[in-house]
Amino acid sequence: MLYVSQMQNRQVWDAWGNPVGRCVDVLVGAVERNFPPVKALQLHSDTPHNGDRFIPAACVSSLYPSITLNVPQDKCLAYTPIGDELYLLDRVLDRQIVDTEGRRVVRVNDLQLARVGDQYCLTGVDVGGRGLLRRLGLESLAQALARLLGSSWKTGVIPWEDVAPLHQEDPLRLRVSHDRIVQLPPADLAAILNELDHPTSAALMETFNNETLADALEESPADVQVSVLSRMEPERAADILEEMDPDEAADLLADLPEQTSEQLLSLMEDDEAAEVRSLLVYPEDSAGGIMTTEFARAPIGLRAGELMDYLRRSESARDDEVMYYIYLEDENHRLCGVISLRDLVMAPPDADLAPWVNLDPVTVDPYTPQQEAAYKVAKYDLLAVPVVGPENRELLGIVTVDDAVDTVLPTAWKKRLPRFF
């Protein structure tokens, strides 16, 4: 296996055995491919009139154990970079990248090249301890030690296709990374964004669409949400808030300065803004503060088939992300009963639902502390608990189990250093 660290600053010889210069960088093209081919070597020679120049890969006969050209140096036409090359030593080695398989941010200790067909290609990224030791010149020593101890020595090489390099200054290449990163689950995406430095994560977020970003933000700690949103164009910030769950959006807006949040609310679509505003009324750690207003509701008294038809046409049901239960209400929107989706599906279409409806469901009011709501969810083994008005039992929203247990198990652990370390 050939590694770029073994080429770094190595003398390059031409076909007659004359020194041409030292290899200071390796340029690969077509980085979106799984095996980007080496396009050229950047050479530096100490003689002043030569300076830096690029030798095309076609002139190179071998890279290891020594770098030699297949022509005399004056027969080799210089390569002109066309702008889409990736400079491996300058831009990738020692930098942070995202390992999309391992879903984490890692540092590039070395880069692996291999001969594929008639050209050299970039095949993998060494992020393991072996790469570090190689750079320190201790690889053979460590290998001997490992052999002595009888243990096999793992390499930490990730294939290039599972890697997303991060170049904030380079929008074109960021696109490739984006395609590989957006497929990650939102929670991992959020963790990666939090791990990166601010400029890089901001550049990466520029490439995300609103929905992806909203999902990732929901999984992020409050201070990250605030810093991301306050750096954004207000129009885009409002669009992203619309994509978020209303309860999450309300929490975020509550953390922003009043003028900013008012401005964002006015930029949001009216019904979305109204929903968020209604949630802003309640304290953040109350049932009202964590409830969602997007849940399946239906009038009481329908038969099973009718109720299913109703839900298919109902907007509230469409917005419900999980729909563990269907909440049944009277004409004044007062909660009358609850039926689980399971029971509804299992019931014959023309059956009267009365036997399956729980007419006296456990409820909380919007000012119930979050702890208490979590306690009820746990005690009664619920997946969601409805929030009703304290006097009239008007159905206001539901607290789902994941939001309720947030007090016990916060989704976003302290992502960064303690403020003061």
Next chain:
Amino acid sequence: MKPIRRIPTWLQRILFYASILGPGLITASADNDAPGIATYSMAGSTYGYRFLWLIVAITVGELVVQEMAARMGAVTGKGTADLIRERFGVRVTAFAMFCLLLANLGTTIAQFAGVAAGTELLGVSRYITVPLAALLVGFLVLRGSYERVEKVLLVLCLAALSYVATAIAVRPSWGAVLRQAVTPTFSSDPGYILAVLATIGTTISPWGIVYMQASVADKGVDMERFRFTRLDVMFGAAWGNIVSAFIIITTAATLFVHGIHVETAEQAAMALAPLAGAGARYLFTTGLLGASLLAASVLPLSTAYAICEAFGWERGLDHRSREAPFFYGLYMGIIVLSVLVVLIPGIPLFPIMWLSQSLNAILLPVLLVLVLKLVNSRRVMGDWVNRRWQNILAWILTGLIVLVTVMLLVSPVLN
């Protein structure tokens, strides 16, 4: 309806400024941690006012260095270790991180020595208090309840202010104080040179640079708001060094005049006797404990973080220990090793506290040279590279530290 969970705008504004002001003040207050108090007490009691000019000079140096670190954090959003690795590769990084680890390990040992010295002053054995302090620190940081306790510890650190009060109470000859503050003196005596290095190393430390840059980067301060951070850095450096100067003045006016050269915490505490009488040892212990626990919580964590950042290992308290073995291993290792060193029977606590700071200063140029190269690189800093005068001052500082270190090595030959 008006939402009720809002914070009033004026309060938000204050909170905003408070959130920006901070790192500078904290690093500067950390000048007066246990090793800091030990260093200044030793210097003041042994050499009188002769170190005051050094404090003035160091203040300038600290301002320049900390501003550079903060600027790097704001421009790049990255940590010092991160930049060093990206720019200089693995070998240089490994060497720099080794120096940082060594310096921070020494300072952490000094913090636990501070706990030991402080509590033994009250008659409690260090074999009880030091392991207890280590458990407390580990528990607080790992359980995340550290931020609440931090404020209590910061308040305890205010005990250092009693030096200011004592200095005023004992009425030193202010004329002599001012004269010494502007008259550089030097001696080739190894003890004197070590004391000079300790005074430099406790004020401008490798971890101070790393901490400053990391916290500015972590806050996401950008260059538009950087003037607030710069103000914070300047205010913090000035403040920390004023307190340092008063520790020297107090110990010079109370101990030096009576020929007491501080070698134990007992003697150091006596400096506060004119103010607090018999309560001096309690006051001294309070300040020592607060500052030591504060720094002992912070130092191992920031060291582990920086090293893991440089080598790309999982880091941060959001990872579980199995996911980030190097991070937690380093963190625990630094604490355990420090505790063990302090518990070696008969080890002299007070000299450890200030000698660790000499080590800090000796290792500082490694980091300073790298930081200077980074902060002058247009590729890293864009238009925010150092001005010429900043470079001149920073190189003078680096050169002087190297010179003094060389003098230390050759002084046994000279004398």
